[in-house]
Every structure is written in C-alpha cells, then in structure tokens.
C-alpha cells in the first residue's frame with residue numbers, strides 16, 4: 001500500500017518536474033547551439049519550416065517528419081533519468097521508479113501528440129477544448145518569440161521563470177478549421 005502512495009507521489013512530482021525539464025531542454029539545447037543535433041532539428045529546421053499565421057501549419061507533406069522528434073529521443077530521455085531516480089529512491093527509502101518513469105513517458109507522449117496536433121490540425125475533439133486552444137495559442141506565440149512560452153505541455157516553468165506571455169499579449173492564431181481543410185488536401 002505504502003509503495004502505491006510513493007509511486008503516485010513520484011508520478012505527480014515528476015510530471016511537474018517535466019515542465020522544468022522541458023523548459024531547460026527547449027531553451028538551452030533546442031534554441032542554443034550547445035549540441036548541434038537538437039539545435040539544428042528544432043531551432044533551424046522546425047522553426048524554419050513552421051512560423052506564425054498560416055505558416056504555423058504544415059505546408060508540405062514531405063515535412064511531416066519534421067514535426068516529431070526522432071523515435072530514439074524517448075528512450076534516451078527516460079534512460080538518462082534512471083540513475084538519478086534510482087539514487088533518489090535509495091535516499092528516500094521508498095519505491096518511486098515506476099511512477100517517475102511513467103510521468104516522464106506520459107509528459108513526453110503528451111508533448112509529441114499535442115505538438116503534432118498543433119501544427120497539423122484535423123478537427124480532432126481535443127482541438128475543440130478550451131485547454132488545447134489555450135495551449136495552442138501559447139505555442140503559436142512561441143513561434144514568434146523563441147525565448148518565451150517554452151513549455152508545450154504544462155507552462156509551469158514559463159510562469160516560474162517569467163517567460164510566459166499572457167493571453168492578452170499573444171498574436172491571433174490561424175483558423176484551425178481552414179487549416180484542417182488544407183491538411184485534408186495536403187495529406188491525401
């Protein structure tokens with residue numbers, strides 16, 4: 001029973017941590033040339049292909065692969081966390097490995113799915129929710145101001161570190177209905 005509690009607490013804690021990890025990775029490795037791979041793939045390629053307004057949506061079928069990360073990023077990110085999680089588990093004397101890994105995996109999966117939906121509209125139910133529309137407008141603004149709105153999933157770190165552009169400071173988002181229509185023809 002106690003291990004369930006610690007695993008659930010680990011899930012919540014590591015999900016919140018995910019926001020800070022996402023923010024740091026995005027700001028320091030995806031937008032600054034510390035390591036060429038993420039900088040090229042994100043700052044040059046992703047931000048080069050996807051801009052604001054109508055250019056926020058996919059414009060060429062061949063760029064479909066440029067929306068998501070390469071498949072090996074997920075095991076790499078989770079794997080890099082395992083030694084630290086095991087150390088923390090040892091220090092706390094409570095089982096947290098499953099909850100912590102699940103939180104990182106869920107956060108990562110949400111990042112990939114939400115970000116994909118943001119750039120490739122297709123009238124999904126999730127796109128109609130206020131929560132998604134808020135997050136989407138938040139990310140659209142990031143494509144205008146690359147060092148703001150760095151979170152895609154949970155803008156907690158943006159709020160804590162002062163990089164959050166509030167709703168009233170955002171530029172208007174492109175029409176998702178029209179975008180979904182264009183995607184239908186594009187991805188046929």
Ligand SMILES: [Zn+2]
Nearest residue numbers: 050115119139
């Ligand atoms: Zn994007």
Ligand SMILES: [Zn+2]
Nearest residue numbers: 026030042146
């Ligand atoms: Zn970015």
